[in-house]
Structure formats: C-alpha cells, structure tokens
Amino acid sequence: MSKLFHIVTYGCQMNVHESEKIAGLLSELGYDSCDDIEKSDIVVFNTCCIRENAENHAYGNIGMLKKLKAANRDMIIAVGGCLTQQMNKAENLHEKFPYVDIIFGTHNLSKLKDYILEKRASKKPIIRIEEKEGEIVEGEKPLRTSYPNAWVNIMYGCNNFCSYCIVPYVRGRERSRRSENIIAEVKSLVAEGYREITLLGQNVNSYGNGTDDITFPELLEKIASIDGKFRIRFMTSHPKDFSEELARVMAGSDKICHCLHLPVQSGSDSILRAMNRRYTSADYLKKVEILKKYIPDCEITTDLIVGFPGETEEDFRATCDLVRKVNFSSAFTFVYSRRDGTKAATMPDQIPEEVSKRRIMELVDLVNAQTREHSARFVGEITEILCEDYDAKRGLYLGRNEYGRMGYFASDTDERGNFVNIKVTQANGVSLYGDKV
Numbered sequence: 001m002s003k004l005f006h007i008v009t010y011g012c013q014m015n016v017h018e019s020e021k022i023a024g025l026l027s028e029l030g031y032d033s034c035d036d037i038e039k040s041d042i043v044v045f046n047t048c049c050i051r052e053n054a055e056n057h058a059y060g061n062i063g064m065l066k067k068l069k070a071a072n073r074d075m076i077i078a079v080g081g082c083l084t085q086q087m088n089k090a091e092n093l094h095e096k097f098p099y100v101d102i103i104f105g106t107h108n109l110s111k112l113k114d115y116i117l118e119k120r121a122s123k124k125p126i127i128r129i130e131e132k133e134g135e136i137v138e139g140e141k142p143l144r145t146s147y148p149n150a151w152v153n154i155m156y157g158c159n160n161f162c163s164y165c166i167v168p169y170v171r172g173r174e175r176s177r178r179s180e181n182i183i184a185e186v187k188s189l190v191a192e193g194y195r196e197i198t199l200l201g202q203n204v205n206s207y208g209n210g211t212d213d214i215t216f217p218e219l220l221e222k223i224a225s226i227d228g229k230f231r232i233r234f235m236t237s238h239p240k241d242f243s244e245e246l247a248r249v250m251a252g253s254d255k256i257c258h259c260l261h262l263p264v265q266s267g268s269d270s271i272l273r274a275m276n277r278r279y280t281s282a283d284y285l286k287k288v289e290i291l292k293k294y295i296p297d298c299e300i301t302t303d304l305i306v307g308f309p310g311e312t313e314e315d316f317r318a319t320c321d322l323v324r325k326v327n328f329s330s331a332f333t334f335v336y337s338r339r340d341g342t343k344a345a346t347m348p349d350q351i352p353e354e355v356s357k358r359r360i361m362e363l364v365d366l367v368n369a370q371t372r373e374h375s376a377r378f379v380g381e382i383t384e385i386l387c388e389d390y391d392a393k394r395g396l397y398l399g400r401n402e403y404g405r406m407g408y409f410a411s412d413t414d415e416r417g418n419f420v421n422i423k424v425t426q427a428n429g430v431s432l433y434g435d436k437v
C-alpha cells in the first residue's frame with residue numbers, strides 16, 4: 001500500500017499554491033494525497049502569520065496532533081511557511097511541540113524532500129530556517145488542486161514594508177521570475193485545459209523592477225496573446241504602482257477579467273502615511289477614476305484595516321467615506337493585529353479592542369450592503385460562469401463570472417471546466433442563482 005500525505009494550509013493564495021508545490025514534492029517521493037489526517041504518514045502544516053489569529057489557528061491544530069503522534073510514532077509531522085520563518089519562531093515551536101519532526105521556512109521549501117529522506121534515516125528533529133531568499137526554483141511540478149484555475153507565481157517577496165505588515169520579513173526581498181519561464185508555464189497550462197490563470201505576487205505592478213525583463217503590463221499583454229479561451233486574473237496590485245498603462249492593457253484584451261483587487265487599507269491620509277503606503281486617499285480615488293475610464297464595468301475589491309495605532313474616530317470616518325465613494329464590489333475587512341518586529345508594533349496609541357470591534361462591525365455592514373447591491377445588479381442579466389465544482393447538497397453547479405461573483409445553476413451534464421452562460425434570477429449576498437441559457 002502506498003504511503004499517504006495530508007497538507008493543512010493557512011493564509012493567502014501564495015500559500016495555497018505553495019502547498020500544491022509541497023504536494024508535488026511529496027508525490028515525487030511516492031506519497032499519495034489523503035483527506036484523512038489520521039491515516040496519513042506525513043502531515044505538513046503550511047502556516048501563515050499575517051495576523052495573530054492565523055498563528056493561533058495553526059498552533060491549535062499542531063497541538064491536536066500530539067495524541068495522534070503518540071499513537072503512531074512513524075508519522076512524520078512537518079511545519080513550514082511564514083510562521084516558522086519569523087525570527088525565533090522555529091525554536092519556540094520546537095519547544096512547544098517537541099514531537100514535530102521537521103521545521104522549515106519559506107526560503108527552503110524546495111528542500112523538504114531532502115529533509116524527509118533525512119528524517120526517515122534518523123530520529124533527530126530537523127530544524128532548518130534559511131535567512132536568505134536564495135535563487136528562484138524553476139521546473140517545479142505542483143500537484144494542482146484548483147482546476148479549472150491554475151496559480152502561477154510571477155514574483156516572490158515584498159519591498160514595501162507597510163508598517164503593520166510581517167510579509168517582507170518572512171518572504172524576503174522582491175524577485176521576479178523570468179518572463180519566458182512564466183509564459184512557457186501559462187502556455188502549457190492552457191494546453192492542458194486550464195481555463196483560468198491567476199498570476200501571483202505580493203505587488204504584481206513592480207514585476208521585473210531592477211532587471212532587464214519586461215514590465216507587468218507587457219507581461220500581461222504577452223500572456224493574453226496566448227491562443228485559447230481562458231481567463232486571466234492577477235493579485236495583488238499596490239495602488240502606488242497601479243498605472244494607466246495597466247488599465248489600458250486590461251481594457252485591450254477580453255481574456256483579462258474586468259475586476260481588480262486594489263487594497264486601500266484606510267481612507268485617512270495621516271493613517272496611510274503612518275502605514276507607509278505612499279499614496280493619499282485622493283491618489284487612490286484618481287487611480288479608480290482612470291481604471292473606470294478605460295473599463296467602465298470594472299469591479300474593484302479591496303482590503304481594509306481598522307484600529308491601526310493612533311486611528312481616531314475622524315480617521316475611521318474617512319475610511320467609511322472612501323468606501324462610500326468607491327463603492328466596492330466586495331472587501332476584506334481586518335482588525336489591525338500587532339506583529340512583533342514591524343514598525344507599527346512599537347507605535348504609541350494601540351487601539352483598545354472594544355473600539356476596533358465597534359469600528360469593524362460598522363465597516364462590515366457598509367461593505368456588505370455594497371456587496372449585495374453589486375450582486376443585485378446582475379439579476380435579469382446573462383453572465384458567463386466558468387464552472388468550478390458541483391455542490392451535491394444543493395444539486396447545483398457553481399463557478400465565478402469574470403467579476404468574481406459566484407454563480408449557481410442546474411445542469412444535466414457535467415459542466416466542470418466549461419464556460420456556461422446563465423440568466424441570473426436571484427442574488428443573495430455574494431452569490432448569484434440562475435438558469436443555463
């Protein structure tokens with residue numbers, strides 16, 4: 001019987017894709033994927049530390065494996081990702097959970113195979129964190145799990161050092177893959193039948209900076225010229241680097257989805273300055289205007305943080321005002337979480353929890369109303385869904401339209417991987433329901 005692996009993933013799309021790469025490495029070692037953690041020979045936790053609750057979530061789940069490991073001493077437990085890459089966290093983790101066999105970081109993911117072989121030969125725990133980013137690894141064979149979508153890294157790391165954010169400390173400096181490698185990967189994914197390509201980077205607009213390679217809009221244009229029917233998405237765009245050129249390229253191809261994730265974080269200029277975001281709320285609104293000029297139907301989504309140190313009631317009102325002005329298609333709302341090692345962690349005036357809670361509740365209400373309104377606009381319209389899955393409970397197929405709205409519909413044939421037009425009859429929060437036409 002073959003050996004089995006199970007991967008638990010926390011955090012962003014970047015991590016989801018990295019778990020696909022880990023799965024690829026494990027399958028090269030002869031392991032098969034398994035849904036049941038108890039039956040698995042290897043369990044890998046791919047962690048996140050963007051906010052405290054992401055860390056606690058991982059700690060809780062790793063803690064729950066203690067009993068399982070005691071009952072099955074041959075089980076290998078590996079913990080990697082952003083949490084372990086943080087300063088001193090690997091040692092803390094080892095002290096807290098001595099039964100964890102392998103601890104690795106973000107910069108040495110590709111060596112996990114060697115660590116597993118090493119672990120199988122010796123009983124000693126393996127704790128390996130590399131400080132330096134190292135060379136970009138090409139030729140990886142991820143075991144993809146998100147068909148008909150495929151994630152494609154275009155760059156790694158971040159140079160922005162937003163004052164609240166841990167990412168630059170755990171993902172290292174920005175480095176871009178060579179465009180010829182990216183284009184070759186997308187071509188082969190489209191040939192394999194993937195219908196949606198999502199380009200990944202912490203700040204895709206600075207793709208190629210500091211190299212002789214092409215810019216992000218040029219890369220998008222080249223990818224859009226690949227033959228075949230498929231959609232292109234990308235994330236994340238930093239507003240300071242969003243350019244008119246990008247809007248022009250987005251408008252010029254029917255493959256590039258008319259939606260943009262453009263995290264604003266706050267609507268207050270003094271908070272934006274303290275966050276080191278390097279734009280004002282007026283700059284942001286200007287970029288939205290440019291985008292709408294080129295693509296009137298473009299849907300904009302965002303990330304918002306409340307309770308950043310020093311945020312006054314007036315600052316919070318400025319955020320709500322900006323949200324009203326832009327009218328987002330949807331938004332992720334977060335309570336500021338203090339991250340050791342970041343600049344904001346040492347700022348005076350950390351906001352009391354009850355104040356942040358009140359603010360986030362108000363903001364969530366505002367954002368949800370906008371989301372519902374954007375969904376309702378589709379009622380009566382025909383929209384094209386890329387079918388992703390079948391929901392057995394509801395007996396309906398589901399997938400997203402180019403604007404990112406989830407659409408549900410009935411069909412007698414298996415529609416997974418197909419583009420299906422539906423006439424929307426009902427909208428419910430973030431979901432649309434309709435009939436195949």
Ligand code: SAH
Binds near residue numbers: 051203237263337
């Ligand atoms: N590179 C991307 C996203 C990175 S993390 C960007 O610049 O937008 C995703 C989101 O998590 C951020 O946009 C931000 O809203 C949120 N986030 C990051 N650090 C946080 C912190 N310390 N507390 C609360 N939210 C945070």
Ligand code: SF4
Binds near residue numbers: 166202
């Ligand atoms: Fe974090 Fe800012 Fe980099 Fe995004 S751009 S990953 S928020 S430091």
Ligand code: F3S
Binds near residue numbers: 011012
């Ligand atoms: Fe992503 Fe979390 Fe790391 S959001 S980059 S997995 S800290």
